[in-house]
Each structure stands twice: as C-alpha cells, then as structure tokens.
Amino acid sequence: MEMAYTGTGVMVDSGPLNGVIAGKGKGESVEKAIAYLEAKALGQGTTNYRLRDWLVSRQRYWGAPIPIIHCEHCGAVPVPEADLPVTLPESVAFTGKGASPLAKVADWVNVPCPSCGKAAQRETDTMDTFLDSSWYFLRYADANNEAAVFTPERVNDWLPVDQYVGGIEHAILHLLYSRFFTKVLRDRHLLNFDEPFQRLLTQGMVQAITYKNSEGQFIVPDDIADLNHPTDPTTGEALQVSYEKMSKSKFNGVPPAQVLAKYGADTARMFILFKAPPEKDLEWDDADVEGQYRFLNRVWRMVIAFATSEAASAVSAIDTAIDTMVPSELSKADKTLRRATHTAIKAITEDIEGDYQFNTAVSELMKLSNAIYDCVDKTTPAFAESICTLVKLIAPFAPHIADELWSHLFTDGACVHQQAWPQVDETALVADEITLVIQIMGKTRGTLQVPAGADKAALERYARESQVAQRYLEGKEIKKIIVVPGKLVNFVAV
Ligand SMILES: [Zn+2]
Numbered sequence: 219m220e221m222a223y224t225g226t227g228v229m230v231d232s233g234p235l236n237g238v239i240a241g242k243g244k245g246e247s248v249e250k251a252i253a254y255l256e257a258k259a260l261g262q263g264t265t266n267y268r269l270r271d272w273l274v275s276r277q278r279y280w281g282a283p284i285p286i287i288h289c290e291h292c293g294a295v296p297v298p299e300a301d302l303p304v305t306l307p308e309s310v311a312f313t314g315k316g317a318s319p320l321a322k323v324a325d326w327v328n329v330p331c332p333s334c335g336k337a338a339q340r341e342t343d344t345m346d347t348f349l350d351s352s353w354y355f356l357r358y359a360d361a362n363n364e365a366a367v368f369t370p371e372r373v374n375d376w377l378p379v380d381q382y383v384g385g386i387e388h389a390i391l392h393l394l395y396s397r398f399f400t401k402v403l404r405d406r407h408l409l410n411f412d413e414p415f416q417r418l419l420t421q422g423m424v425q426a427i428t429y430k431n432s433e434g435q436f437i438v439p440d441d442i443a444d445l446n447h448p449t450d451p452t453t454g455e456a457l458q459v460s461y462e463k464m465s466k467s468k469f470n471g472v473p474p475a476q477v478l479a480k481y482g483a484d485t486a487r488m489f490i491l492f493k494a495p496p497e498k499d500l501e502w503d504d505a506d507v508e509g510q511y512r513f514l515n516r517v518w519r520m521v522i523a524f525a526t527s528e529a530a531s532a533v534s535a536i537d538t539a540i541d542t543m544v545p546s547e548l549s550k551a552d553k554t555l556r557r558a559t560h561t562a563i564k565a566i567t568e569d570i571e572g573d574y575q576f577n578t579a580v581s582e583l584m585k586l587s588n589a590i591y592d593c594v595d596k597t598t599p600a601f602a603e604s605i606c607t608l609v610k611l612i613a614p615f616a617p618h619i620a621d622e623l624w625s626h627l628f629t630d631g632a633c634v635h636q637q638a639w640p641q642v643d644e645t646a647l648v649a650d651e652i653t654l655v656i657q658i659m660g661k662t663r664g665t666l667q668v669p670a671g672a673d674k675a676a677l678e679r680y681a682r683e684s685q686v687a688q689r690y691l692e693g694k695e696i697k698k699i700i701v702v703p704g705k706l707v708n709f710v711a712v
Contacts, residue, residue: 269398274346277318279310281344289331298332298529304340318342353403354397355379355414373411381416383496389420389643419574422499424490425461426470432458436468442663461501473504484616489575491615517587517612524605524628529597539599540606545645551593552600553650558589559604560646566611567639576615583612605642655706656681658690662706674701681707 226241230701234254240247255261275284283304285297297304307326310319320342321327331338353367359376360368378400384392393415400414429437433449441451448457477486489509494500524530548556562582569579573654606627613620613634624634654666654677664686668677678701681687691711698710 220354227345231673239457267394268397269394272346272348272395274349275343277308277342277347278344279312279319281347282345283320284341286331286341287332287338288341289333291336292331292333292338294341295331295333295338301332306344313594318344320344329564348391348395351392352399355396356403356409363365368408370410371409372410373408374534377409378413379415381419383419383421385423386420390419393418402691413648421496422494423463424472424500424502426464426472426502428460428468428470429457430460433456433692436470438469464502477507481507481511482618484619485514488514488580488616492580495577496574512585513584514616516591517527517608518619518623520587520590521605522607522626524596524601525623526697527596530602530627540603543599543603545643548600549595551595552598553646555589555593555647556600556643557649558586559600559607560643562586562611563607564647566643567642570614583615583707609634610637610640613637619673626712654680656686657706657708658682658687660708663687663690669703674703677701677703679709681709 225247226239226243228242229235229238229247232238235247235250238250239245239249252261252263282297285302285304285307287295287297289295307320307323310323312319313322316322320340323379327339327342328338330336330340336506356368356373356377360372363369363372396414400412401412403409404412427439429439429442429448431437431453431520432455437448437450437457439445442448442457443451447571448459449455450457462468462470474486485507489507490500492510493503493506543558545553562585565582566579568581569575586604586608590601590608593601593604595601609620609623613624617635621634624632624637649670654668655662656664664684666680666684666686668680672680678699681699681701687709691709694711696709696711700708700710702708
C-alpha cells in the first residue's frame with residue numbers, strides 16, 4: 219500500500235480496531251478510536267469547527283467603517299471612543315476604479331491624529347457585512363441604546379433566539395460566525411448563553427414552471443400558443459417542461475403584487491403554507507392558489523351567514539351560549555360537530571407548536587369547514603362554538619379575513635388576534651360510535667356504525683346481524699371469526 223486508504227472498508231493492522239468498519243455512513247472507526255483513547259486516558263474527542271482566518275476588510279463603500287486612523291508618527295491609532303461611531307460620508311463618487319470609494323473623499327479621509335494631533339488619514343476600507351450579521355440579533359434586544367452596543371441584562375432577558383428562519387445559503391458562514399461571536403461575548407461575560415439560536419428552520423424555495431427548448435433556451439410562456447402542449451414558437455419542436463427556482467432569466471417569476479391584487483394577501487399566505495411544509499421547495503401552481511381562494515370565500519360565506527342569522531342575534535353573547543352548553547345533553551349531530559371542532563383544535567395546535575406542519579394544519583381547517591358546512595342545524599350553541607373556533611384557528615393563517623369575520627361575530631370591537639387560543643375539550647374527542655369494517659375471507663365487504671364501547675362479543679354479534687354479512691355468508695359455513703376491537707370483524711367461511 220503506497221498511501222492511506224480513505225474509502226469505506228474494514229480496518230486491518232489496527233490493533234483494537236481490527237474488523238471495525240471505517241468510512242462515511244456506517245463507519246464506526248472514529249467513534250471506536252476516540253472511545254479507546256478516552257478509556258486509556260490517552261486523549262479525548264473534540265469538535266473541530268474549521269473556522270478559518272477571515273479577512274474582514276473590503277474596498278467598498280457600504281459597510282461599517284474600520285475605526286482606525288493611520289498616523290505617520292504613531293502608527294495605527296484607534297478612533298477615540300467619544301468619536302464613535304465613525305459615519306460614512308454622503309458625497310461620494312462611485313467610479314468603480316481604484317481603491318475604496320472612500321479614499322477619494324478628502325475631507326473625510328484627512329483628520330488630525332487622535333494621539334499627536336498631526337495630519338493623519340482614516341482607514342478607507344470598510345468591514346465585511348458578515349461582521350454586522352454575526353451579532354445584529356443581539357442589538358435588536360436593545361436597539362435604542364446610545365451608550366453601548368447593548369446591555370447584558372436586556373440581551374440575556376430576550377435571547378437566545380428561539381427560532382431562526384433563513385435560507386440554506388446562510389447555514390454555513392453566517393451561522394458559524396454568529397456562534398463564534400456569541401462564544402467570544404460569552405467569554406467576555408457580556409452574555410450568559412452559549413449558542414445564539416436554539417432552533418433553525420431553512421425554508422424551501424419557491425419554484426415555478428419553465429419551458430425550455432433542446433438548446434437549453436428558456437421560452438417566454440406568453441409566446442407559447444398552447445401551454446398544455448408547449449412547442450417552440452419558431453421551430454415548432456416540443457418544449458421541455460420543468461419546475462425551477464423563480465428567475466427573470468427563466469421567465470417563470472410570479473409577481474407578488476399581481477397575486478395580491480387578484481386574490482389578496484390571505485389567499486397568498488394560505489396557498490404558500492398549504493402547498494408544502496416550510497422546509498421543502500414549493501411549486502407555484504395557479505390552480506392551487508385558486509383553490510385556497512375558493513376555500514376562504516366559503517369560510518367567509520359560512521361565518522357571515524351565521525353572524526347575520528337569527529340564531530346569532532338571539533344568542534346576544536355567543537360566548538355565553540357556548541359556556542352554558544351541556545355536552546352530555548347534546549344531539550348526535552352536535553356531538554359529531556363538537557368532535558370535529560375539538561379534533562381540529564388538537565391537530566392544528568400540535569401542527570403549529572411541533573414541527574411547523576402548516577400544510578397539514580390548513581388541511582385540518584378544511585376538514586372542520588366541511589363538518590360545519592355539512593351540519594344541518596346551524597342554530598345550536600355547538601354550531602356557534604364551531605364557527606367561533608374556526609375563525610380563531612384560521613387567524614394565524616389568514617389574519618385579515620379572520621379579524622374581519624370576528625368583527626361580524628362580536629361587535630365589541632375586540633380583535634381576533636387578542637383572543638385566547640381555543641382549548642381542547644378531551645371529552646368531546648371521544649366517539650360514541652365507531653365505523654366497524656366487515657370482512658369476508660379478508661376482503662372488505664362493507665362497514666357498520668356500532669357503539670364505541672362495544673366488547674368483542676358484541677362486535678361479533680353486530681357483524682353477524684349486519685346485512686353485509688347475511689348477504690355474503692348465505693349458504694356458507696362460518697369456520698372462524700376474527701375480531702379486532704375498534705376496527706374490524708373478519709369472517710372465515712366456506
Ligand atoms: Zn500621531
């Protein structure tokens with residue numbers, strides 16, 4: 219062997235590591251080597267951050283000035299604290315030639331040396347913007363502080379950041395620098411925490427449809443005669459259709475102003491949240507935007523219909539009606555509706571607080587809306603509860619429409635966004651009935667509504683007596699009956 223083998227393989231001639239798999243993925247050699255050295259007290263594992271030297275100066279105008287004055291006699295002299303911050307001059311010519319544009323602003327560059335008072339020059343390079351982005355979030359906690367970058371009390375009170383959202387392009391440099399700054403400031407006792415961000419979400423990109431010819435040129439959609447069968451307007455050849463990141467050069471941008479003008483901001487939000495989980499790329503689709511628009515319109519009509527109904531006006535305070543509701547005395551339909559209402563509260567709360575599964579939360583909103591739509595008696599307190607809950611649950615997703623609807627339900631001037639988040643009534647989640655699947659020889663032949671608490675014997679009886687079973691088992695001998703409580707009954711018959 220002439221050089222170290224770096225691929226995946228089995229360790230040989232390696233003492234205690236003989237036979238261990240090495241390499242990326244399934245390899246354990248690094249962990250085992252560390253464990254061996256630690257057990258023998260010969261060394262210990264550590265994390266290598268690979269933070270390299272970082273040249274922080276730039277020959278640019280935009281950037282924080284480096285607060286240094288160069289003096290022939292004293293060398294590099296820091297600008298006295300009383301003169302900070304150094305601000306950028308406003309009369310600058312941008313020529314694109316030579317050194318930093320600041321170097322040509324004579325009345326800014328030439329200053330007396332703070333140390334000896336003789337003629338000296340300011341540093342004309344500015345700092346890399348990464349230097350600002352590495353700690354800007356700390357300043358947010360104390361943005362009006364004129365005396366210092368921040369006071370530790372305020373920053374320790376507000377930070378670390380609970381949830382950071384950003385593009386994947388920041389996942390390496392910006393985050394590493396921010397962690398480095400935080401750790402330095404912690405070592406200087408200016409912070410009492412170790413990491414700047416507790417949780418990171420890198421959101422996906424919005425993609426839209428593109429049309430490309432065989433030479434790789436993107437075609438303007440307006441030039442294509444039939445978008446269902448796209449062909450090149452000059453050659454007539456079929457075009458390649460694919461979703462790609464929105465870009466002017468690919469002619470697939472969707473101007474936000476156009477979407478807002480046609481559908482409003484709430485529809486745009488609902489579509490974006492519904493189309494994909496936030497960490498995944500999102501394919502822009504006009505039909506789906508339209509779908510969310512229709513959904514919001516339906517919610518609007520249902521809530522307004524209730525708000526202007528006699529039921530709502532008779533119940534002068536909807537809240538009171540809901541509070542005085544006796545769940546055990548509810549009709550079957552009301553129980554079903556309450557189950558839908560509280561199932562939605564539970565699911566949406568979990569989707570928001572958990573892994574930000576906003577797309578499934580929007581699905582739950584649609585399910586609740588369907589349950590409300592299907593409800594026959596739209597005058598009961600259970601119905602009022604479901605309507606008010608729907609508006610509260612939709613508020614984080616479609617804030618404008620939700621608040622407008624709330625003002626139709628409650629005329630006390632209150633804002634939906636100041637209402638308490640709805641609480642789950644666990645008793646409302648318990649089903650009185652379940653859907654029992656009837657199988658004959660393992661094949662599903664039908665379903666049956668049965669009491670939820672029925673035991674195995676009762677389930678078998680319900681199944682035997684069902685029309686489905688009677689029809690399929692006629693003239694046959696039952697050999698065996700398999701009962702899965704809460705789910706199904708399977709008849710084995712010949
Ligand atoms: Zn000097």
